[in-house]
Amino acid sequence: MRAARDARYAPASQELGQTPAVLHRLVFALCVALPASAAFADTHLAIDVKRDGDAFEVDTTLFAPVPLDVAWDVLTDFENMEKFVPNVSASRIVANDGNRLTIEQRGRARFGLFSFAFDSVRRIELTPRTQIRSTQVKGNMRRMESLTTFIPADGGTRLRYQVDVVPGALFPAALTERFLEHEIEEQFGAIVKEMVRRAGAKAGSRVSG
Numbered sequence: 001m002r003a004a005r006d007a008r009y010a011p012a013s014q015e016l017g018q019t020p021a022v023l024h025r026l027v028f029a030l031c032v033a034l035p036a037s038a039a040f041a042d043t044h045l046a047i048d049v050k051r052d053g054d055a056f057e058v059d060t061t062l063f064a065p066v067p068l069d070v071a072w073d074v075l076t077d078f079e080n081m082e083k084f085v086p087n088v089s090a091s092r093i094v095a096n097d098g099n100r101l102t103i104e105q106r107g108r109a110r111f112g113l114f115s116f117a118f119d120s121v122r123r124i125e126l127t128p129r130t131q132i133r134s135t136q137v138k139g140n141m142r143r144m145e146s147l148t149t150f151i152p153a154d155g156g157t158r159l160r161y162q163v164d165v166v167p168g169a170l171f172p173a174a175l176t177e178r179f180l181e182h183e184i185e186e187q188f189g190a191i192v193k194e195m196v197r198r199a200g201a202k203a204g205s206r207v208s209g
Helices: 002-007 025-031 068-075 078-083 177-208
Strands: 046-052 055-064 088-097 100-111 114-127 131-139 143-153 156-166
Touching: 046 177, 055 177, 068 143, 068 156, 068 177, 078 088, 078 100, 100 177, 156 177
Parallel strands: none
Antiparallel strands: 046 055, 055 156, 088 100, 100 114, 114 131, 131 143, 143 156
């Protein structure tokens, strides 16, 4: 079963494209005119969403103009994510066994006038400076598994985020490609902004020191 899941996570060098979005009519009417986040002007964001029955598979790549250690530190700062990820209101580590963590998060996802609360407990497996594997063990989704891969690149770090999600029974039909794209754009926009802020602070401290 693990091997079958890993087969979906192709090599990080694969080039990704955009796929057409399929929107719930109400969300389309409310939100289709919203512009893409300006945070991705230089990050070469690419999101590929595929639907297979009730499941959605999302494959995202982007470039963060920061050293890999800064990118890693931000994406593993689970105790402080509510401070820089806009849809997270609480985030904490509830179990810590070296590179195996259990984290609990709460928040509210918003898309135009549409919103819903989420509450999740996830098991995290860390391969330091290389990968973050996350599996939901409790939450709103019927299934949610993700893999984040860090690739050194000229001038920064290339990130690949792959997620396999099956919405819960109470989720509205609006949880479609465009909604998932919006969530990823919003979250990674805030995350890259925090990465850049920390990289700047670290560079400034070296100069002043």
